[in-house]
Amino acid sequence: MRVRKRFGALRWRLFAAFLAVAVSAVALLALLAAVSVDQRSALLAEQQQGQLRNEIASALAAAYVAGSGSWRPQDLAVVNALATSGDASVVVADDRGREVARMGPGTHGPAHDPDGTGHSGGGGTPEGTPEPVAASTAIPIVVDGRQVGTAQLTLPATEPVPVAAARTALLQRVGLGALAGVLLAAVAAAVVSRRMSRPLLALAGATRAFAAGDLDAGTRLRPAPGELGEVGAAFTEMAATVRRQDELRRAVVADVAHELRTPVTILRGQTEQLLDGIAEPTEQHLVSLHDEVLRLGRLTDDLATLSAADAAGLALHTGPVDLGTLTREATEAMRAQFTDAGLAVHVEAATGIEVLGDGARITQIVTNLLTNAVKFTPSGGRVTVTAGREGADAVLTVTDTGPGIDEEELPHVFERFWRGRAAGGRSGSGIGLAVVRALVEAHRGTVTAARPAEGGACFTVRLPAGERRSLDPGHHADRGEAGE
Structure with missing residues (x-):
């Protein structure tokens, strides 16, 4: 054999x-x-x-x-x-x-x-041995x-x-x-x-070796000529991508565990105080418990959204919605967070920017982008939110004055569980922007990240716009200003 x-x-x-x-x-x-x-x-x-x-x-x-x-x-x-x-x-x-x-x-x-x-005097050929x-x-x-x-x-x-x-x-x-x-x-x-x-x-x-769990096996391949080298390079690139995803998964397990541990610890501590009679069920205690429950809900909702997007089962309840109105409402809902973080927020959202989409999911897009801006913009900074129309697209932009995103990290910011160097010790699971991309793509739109010349980060969402609604005379784009 x-x-x-x-x-x-x-x-x-x-x-x-x-x-x-x-x-x-x-x-x-x-x-x-x-x-x-x-x-x-x-x-x-x-x-x-x-x-x-x-x-x-x-x-x-x-x-x-x-x-x-x-x-x-x-x-x-x-x-x-x-x-x-x-x-x-x-x-x-x-x-x-x-x-x-x-x-x-x-x-x-x-x-x-x-x-x-006819007879010569020579010997001739011996008799009996004829020559051919x-x-x-x-x-x-x-x-x-x-x-x-x-x-x-x-x-x-x-x-x-x-x-x-x-x-x-x-x-x-x-x-x-x-x-x-x-x-x-x-x-x-x-x-x-x-x-x-x-x-x-x-x-x-x-x-x-890779199948056996050695994720560094691709790095030991030597360069080869021609198409064989291309196959080896493709395998090495694939192994590097899998290794990076594995590292990200390991990191997100720790991050999600941390994100879950904090509200769970608070909930357990405060409920034990209430049960033991150490604390009274005051409105302040109940509000705190409710906030932690909402925090857990948001995290589980984000994970469920990513899972549904992977399974092509993300359900959208579409209908005509106004992007400008949803943007102003989402920003207003987060006004307290901007104030607590010491940030000024400027909103410029025109009305009548109709898109065919799921209002709740689009609100989630805006909220996730604003949450990301609050997390990375230092106190005293500024967040600018705009909603308008460019040609056949409805465009939403969220710009902050934070540390910005390095050029080499820009292609990865929408990858799930990705956390750049600017994240430092900040808490977070690294799935907020991944949820944004999943929801935008579900609406047949695009989302990009850029580093403006003046610094900070700028996120741009483009969605297919519907017919512009007629505006009443004197109905102009709303402008809002919120400070610290």
């Missing part, structure tokens, strides 16, 4: 694929080279045989001239040497067809047959334009020794080159398959 698994691994499959392609290419090239060598060898042998025929014909003509009209043995030495070098046999006949000489290997020199009996021969060729012997005889040239069936030797040497080189090519291809396939499989194996190991 282990061997099967090993050879079934991606690395070995890549190696086998690369090697198969390389071997196929090398084999094809070697085959083409061998065919080319065979063709060139055959052409070379044919050229040499043609050259041999021409040289023998010229030598026989010269011997005839030297013998004054006959072929003497001493004049045929050159012809015999040519025939012997070409491993060919030459039979010379005069113009009447009588054989006058036989030359070639095994004749021990030119054999003269002046009687035309190719087709014979008749070569006319021409002197001064007149044919004085015929030479019958018989070539061996095998190719000439020099050509065969050259052919063998070339084929050996082709074979060695093919073998070297296969070895180099194997080395290259091993290197490439390893480089391609190593990042994938590392990614698989990191994925298993």
Whole structure:
């Protein structure tokens, strides 16, 4: 099972694929080279045989001239040497067809047959050992334009020794080159398959470690080339996001526990005092208990809103509502909190800014933004709230003079459980702005955060506006001013 698994691994499959392609290419090239060598060898042998025929014909003509009209043995030495070098046999006949000489290997020199009996004085080929021969060729012997005889040239069936030797040497080189090519291809396939499989194996190991709870597994991945590197980088980014979300979840558990512990502790302490008779159920005590209950209610409502938004089950009771009116009412409801925090609030909200939405949810949007401004604006600061219309959008802005938001933190301010450096030791669960985004998106709007040049923070909500309601003459945008 282990061997099967090993050879079934991606690395070995890549190696086998690369090697198969390389071997196929090398084999094809070697085959083409061998065919080319065979063709060139055959052409070379044919050229040499043609050259041999021409040289023998010229030598026989010269011997005839030297013998004054006959072929003497001493004049045929050159012809015999040519025939012997070409491993060919030459039979010379005069113009009447009588054989006058036989030359070639095994004749021990030119054999003269002046009687035309066809028997020369040489030894010839031993009896019982016939040599394979190719087709014979008749070569006319021409002197001064007149044919004085015929030479019958018989070539061996095998190719000439020099050509065969050259052919063998070339084929050996082709074979060695093919073998070297296969070895180099194997080395290259091993290197490439390893480089391609190593990042994938590392990614698989990191994925298993990540699944086992090691959230830092992605940071140990090495950079890889091409698309493999992009896959590794995507995994590292995903692991970092999950790790950050896990850290945020851990932080929010502590924050929510703190947020719950404070009102619960107050409720328990005051109710125990009432039960023990230490304190009287005065209006002040009851108001304090009611405030803590409302605080718990707001926290649980925020958590429920986020949960419903995640499950796509956030219910909206939509209808035409006036954004300006809702803004003024939400700000007025928080006037006491502004006063307690020592903040001045300026409201500029036009009437008749109709949007199709859930009035309670839009009020929650305004309230959460104002609560965030109260939390981060120091005493003596100012919060400005505006509601108006820009083109087809109804626009709500909440601007404060607090410490502002760092540029690198702006993309994260609407993430749930996110708490920036400016939060410091302030209490809070980090879900208020996340609720704002969920509610705005449920109304098909957008919300953004910015850091104005003069400092502080500015939150802008854009919602699709309905038809502008007609205003009575003299009905202008309401302006409100609240101070410390």
